Amino acid sequence: MADHLKKKGKIRVTGHLEEVRGIYHIKMSWTDADGKRCRKSTSTGLTVKGNTKRAEDMLRKVIKEQEVLANRAEWEKPAPDEMLFADFMEEWLAFTRPDVKLTTFGGYQMNVEKIIAPYFRKKGIRLQQLTADDINTFYTDQLKRVKGMTVHKFHANISKALKYAVEMDYITHTVMGKVKRPKAERFTGKFLKQSETVELFEAVKGHKLELGVIFGAFYGLRRSEAIGLRWESINFEANTITIEHTVTETTVDGKKVIIAGDTTKTKSSFRTLPLIPAIRTKLLEVQAEQERNRKLCGKSYNKREGDYIYTDALGNRMKPDYLSSEFPKFMERNGFRRIRYHDLRHSCASLLLANGVSLKQIQDWLGHSDFAITANIYAHLDFSSKQATAGAMTWIGDTFLADTGEIILATNEEITQPQETL
Numbered sequence: 001m002a003d004h005l006k007k008k009g010k011i012r013v014t015g016h017l018e019e020v021r022g023i024y025h026i027k028m029s030w031t032d033a034d035g036k037r038c039r040k041s042t043s044t045g046l047t048v049k050g051n052t053k054r055a056e057d058m059l060r061k062v063i064k065e066q067e068v069l070a071n072r073a074e075w076e077k078p079a080p081d082e083m084l085f086a087d088f089m090e091e092w093l094a095f096t097r098p099d100v101k102l103t104t105f106g107g108y109q110m111n112v113e114k115i116i117a118p119y120f121r122k123k124g125i126r127l128q129q130l131t132a133d134d135i136n137t138f139y140t141d142q143l144k145r146v147k148g149m150t151v152h153k154f155h156a157n158i159s160k161a162l163k164y165a166v167e168m169d170y171i172t173h174t175v176m177g178k179v180k181r182p183k184a185e186r187f188t189g190k191f192l193k194q195s196e197t198v199e200l201f202e203a204v205k206g207h208k209l210e211l212g213v214i215f216g217a218f219y220g221l222r223r224s225e226a227i228g229l230r231w232e233s234i235n236f237e238a239n240t241i242t243i244e245h246t247v248t249e250t251t252v253d254g255k256k257v258i259i260a261g262d263t264t265k266t267k268s269s270f271r272t273l274p275l276i277p278a279i280r281t282k283l284l285e286v287q288a289e290q291e292r293n294r295k296l297c298g299k300s301y302n303k304r305e306g307d308y309i310y311t312d313a314l315g316n317r318m319k320p321d322y323l324s325s326e327f328p329k330f331m332e333r334n335g336f337r338r339i340r341y342h343d344l345r346h347s348c349a350s351l352l353l354a355n356g357v358s359l360k361q362i363q364d365w366l367g368h369s370d371f372a373i374t375a376n377i378y379a380h381l382d383f384s385s386k387q388a389t390a391g392a393m394t395w396i397g398d399t400f401l402a403d404t405g406e407i408i409l410a411t412n413e414e415i416t417q418p419q420e421t422l
Contacts, residue, residue: 116154196337203336223341271365
């Protein structure tokens, strides 16, 4: 625990919601006046389904009440000019916990406690002595072991923390305006060809990964969306599938936490897609199999997670880590190129483009919040636009090069898409 947090100062209670047997529970933690870590758990009495807003309101109220109790013995913090930057980052981490999603906080906590705070603690740099050169040197050191995108996350954490320091009057201004943010590597996902996708669908039949592959390659679902699909999201009458519930996994306080809720990555991620006949038939088969398993297993069947589509024979919802870890291994074992599960999402976009679907339509299908995201990732695959450009340039060949025999540009009809771009 940071030294300045052991001294007298306002005790801050942090907390989050967890699902316990279908009921929201409030989990709280704080450090008391003696530096002892305290934890408390209380039930909201609210079922998870349909009560997220009420549970969140109760969470905020209970945290405030607990802070009043914990701060009855009030004491003073050390002067800001004595505070180490590492200690300050830990204080900011505790401050921000109630205001961000638990998955987001898990990332913040890993960055601060594992990387940022240890680095600056070793340097002994105080908050009010921190310079842009100190942060730039930190970035340079980190780039020797991690990619630029990871350092971008460190940059975001430090920027937010120093803004908080200004708001708290710990410092008069932030030095981030003089900090040079490292360049992030341009992301290029791996894509399956159309023939590979067909072969994959055949190879994965009957395997535990089958549903995950279908959801990823055909619908382009993220891992959290594939695991989070429930039967209430499928309308067999209207033949639609709605992406409205996710299951994510993060590490908080050194423990893995599964978070299920009616929330998506962005507002645009909430979307309804058509249920094609082949997948409709597959889902009806899965539904019938779950019913058989429910009868066979009796009390051993997990009824609490029975509303989920992607479950095992005992009704247990598939774990997010399963898709991430097992899918690449399956690909290698079955003679395919090794790719990540998320690359099925990119393959979906690639196949849509190859079949004439516009980038704007792909944005809606994948649930991207901004067209720029879709364009930046997939524009280089938009072969149809390149065909139009090449077709418009055929007059050069017809007019200037036809007699020389040096270069003859193909006509628009002769240009076909190379298999490699599928």
